[in-house]
Amino acid sequence: MTGIDMDAIDRRILAILQENGRLSNQEIAERVNLSPSPCLRRIRRLEESGVICGYVALLDAQRLGLDLLAYVNVRLEKRGVPLESSAALRVRTTHAEFFRASVQAWPEVVACHAMTGEMDYLLRVRVEDMAHFSRFVQDQLLHHPSVIDVKTSFSLETIKETTALPIR
Numbered sequence: 001m002t003g004i005d006m007d008a009i010d011r012r013i014l015a016i017l018q019e020n021g022r023l024s025n026q027e028i029a030e031r032v033n034l035s036p037s038p039c040l041r042r043i044r045r046l047e048e049s050g051v052i053c054g055y056v057a058l059l060d061a062q063r064l065g066l067d068l069l070a071y072v073n074v075r076l077e078k079r080g081v082p083l084e085s086s087a088a089l090r091v092r093t094t095h096a097e098f099f100r101a102s103v104q105a106w107p108e109v110v111a112c113h114a115m116t117g118e119m120d121y122l123l124r125v126r127v128e129d130m131a132h133f134s135r136f137v138q139d140q141l142l143h144h145p146s147v148i149d150v151k152t153s154f155s156l157e158t159i160k161e162t163t164a165l166p167i168r
Contacts, residue, residue, distance in 0.1 A: 003051075004045075004046075004049045004051060006046075006051075009032050009034065009042065010042055010046065011167045011168070012031070012032045013028060013032055013039070013042055013043060013046070014046065014051070014052070014167050015164075015167055016028055016031055016032070017043075017052065018163070018164040018165070018167075019164070021055045021056075025039055025040045025043065028043070058163060061126050065128050066126040066127060066128060067128060067129060068126070068127050068128065068129055068130060068132070068133055068154065069124070069125070069126055069154070069155040069158070070123075070124075070125040070127070070133055070152050070153070070154050070155070071122060071123070071124060071125070071152070071153045071154075071155070072122070072123040072125055072137075072141070072150055072151070072152045073115075073118075073119035073121070073122055073123075073150070073151040073152075074099075074119060074120060074121040074122075074123060074141070074147055074149070074150055075118070075119050075120050075147070075148055075149035075150075076095045076096060076099055076120045076121070076146045076147060076148060077095045077145075077146050077147075077148050078095075079095075095145075095146035096120070096146070098144075098145070098146050099121070099144060099146045099147070100112075102140075102144055102146075103121075103123070106136070106140055108125050108126060108127050108132075108133075108136045108140075109123050109124070109125055110124050110125070110126050111123070111124035112124075119149070119151065137150065137152075
């Protein structure tokens with residue numbers, strides 16, 4: 001899907017919502033110099049078009065005890081041999097499909113990206129500590145039948161982290 005036509009007011013509304021998604025329509029309307037009704041129509045159009053895809057609470061991982069942030073490069077088996085992912089259903093799937101489905105069930109993985117280059121996937125993993133990370137890697141990741149190589153880097157310090165997209 002391509003982007004929708006947006007003017008400067010739409011972009012300002014998006015910037016305001018990225019900064020604080022809990023503002024009322026009245027507050028947003030005041031900030032963009034619109035009356036509430038046209039402002040609400042614009043927000044609904046942005047929601048319906050998929051530009052605004054949801055509203056969430058952003059949580060502090062460290063206050064939740066998730067102090068360790070790791071980036072894990074994963075390389076998968078390349079053979080085209082399908083796997084039986086469910087003996088009862090006799091469902092056959094590729095290594096990539098099986099891995100992608102497995103990632104969805106691992107709560108430690110907070111982001112997964114298919115990559116170009118030497119590795120196939122980049123995982124962003126949030127865990128309590130090194131012991132938790134070790135359990136995740138040994139019990140989940142390395143036991144996955146599609147995974148043939150894993151390389152990990154640990155974050156020492158977060159310099160910048162934002163969910164805000166650059167709106168132009």
